[in-house]
Amino acid sequence: MTSTNRTNRSILLASRPQGAPTADTFRIEQSPVPSPGDGELLLELRYLSLDPYMRGRMNDAPSYTPPFELGAPLTGGAIAQVVESRNAGFAVGDLVLGPLAWQDYALSDGTGLTKLDPAMEHPSHALGALGMPGFTAWHGLLKIGAPGAGDTVVVAAASGAVGSIVGQIAKIKGARVVGVAGGPDKCRRVVEELRFDACVDHRDPGLAEALAAACPEGIDVYFENVGGAVFEAVLPLLNIGARVPVCGLIAHYNDAGYVDTEVAQQGPDRLPGLMTTILKKRIHMEGFIISDHQAEHDDFLRDVGGWITEGRIEVLEDVVDGLENAPxxxxxxxxxxxNGKLVVRARHA
Known part of the structure; x- marks a missing residue:
């Protein structure tokens, strides 16, 4: 069957959301499947990564990644298979990882693509524990958080793609680990499957009291990817010299007026209290973007890949079937x- 006999579905950004995205934010279009020219590949989607940072790209605002274009397909980390090749560097059947559009088929000249090991048991892990989220967890915790044996580490979004890896690495390093997650089922999973020492529910009206009870000796490392009420509960519990890696603020991504460089001021001004705490307790708080640290990538793969193989890290993956269900x-x-890393498994996977 030639490529022109197949249908290519694409998911486009139909409008820039004000607040939370809705179904109307997206539009699905169909077109013929393109044919590769000289030096090109035709790729068929296998797995698509969905990540919180993509919400910021829906805003028309400057950030560390360019915004999505209105009326164009959204893009993100993905795994695809080469189904036609006119590029000597790639063969039909190769599995590749790279930034691709939310669509069934795409043309590429090979730029930005990485071949995956055909023997890889779970290719989708290259989008999660062995991909950007896992790398974010490894760098943020070990290079900024630097937990020592006996330290108390608190992890926000503990059952998510990043948090689930952060907590398990912290346990490997000998820390006592307390997770924060949404709901009793997630908290139970964090303790029973990921082997955290405790987990508190951020939906609990008594969050601050529950977190204090779970951290009787204070907090030495807080891995921040949420913000909001979780950070407010953490702040008074931080010990002198505490470290706070910051990789996201998902609690604010849907706030009206939010852009990546600032959060619209709501309620009383809490900045003086925050700055006073940072000063008095000599807290090290550092934001980071993992794409700035590619020189460490091989070390990350060695460490986390080894820990997964040894059974010391459990990979949580939440798989949704069908590109049409991505929005x-x-x-x-x-x-x-x-629960865990969210990936879309294409109809061909």
Whole structure:
């Protein structure tokens, strides 16, 4: 069957959301499947990564990644298979990882693509524990958080793609680990499957008291990817010299007026209290973007890949079937419905 006999579905950004994305934020279009020219590949989607940072790209605002274009397909980390090749560097059947559009088929000249080991048992892990989220967890915790044996480490979004890896690495390093997650089921999973020492529910009206009870000796490392009420509960518990790696603020991504460089001021000004705490307790708080640290990538793969093979890290993966379900899955991601790394498995996977 030639490529022109197949249908290529694409998911486009139909409008820039004000607040939380809705179904109307997205539009699905169909077109013929393109044919590769000289030096090109035709790729068929296998797995699509859905990540919170994509919400920021829906805003028309400057950030560390360019915004999505209105009326164009959204893009993100993905795994695809080469189904036609006119490029000597790639063969039909190769599995590749790279930034690709939310669509069934795509043309590429090979730029930005990485071949995956054909013997890889779970290729989708290259989008999660062995991909950007796992790398974020490894760098943020070990290079900024630097937990020592006996330290108390608190992990926000503990059942998510990043948090689930952070907590398990912290346990490997001998820390006492307390997770924060949404709901009793997630908290139970964090303790029973990921082997955290404790987990508190961020939906609990008594969050601050529950977290204090779970951290009787204070907090030495807080891995921040949420913000909001969780950070407010953490702040008074930080010990002198505490470290706070910051890789995200998902609690604010749907706030009206939010852009990546600032959060719209709401309520009383809490900045003086925050700065006073940072000063008095000599807290090290550092934001980071993992793409700045590619020189460490091989070390990350060696460490985390080894720990997975040894059974010291359990990989949580939340798989949604069908490209057409990506918009609803992404909306759910921002609402905290996922357990572990959220990936879309294409109809061909």
């Amino acid at each position: 609803e899955a992404f909306i759910g991601l921002l609402e905290g419905r996922n």
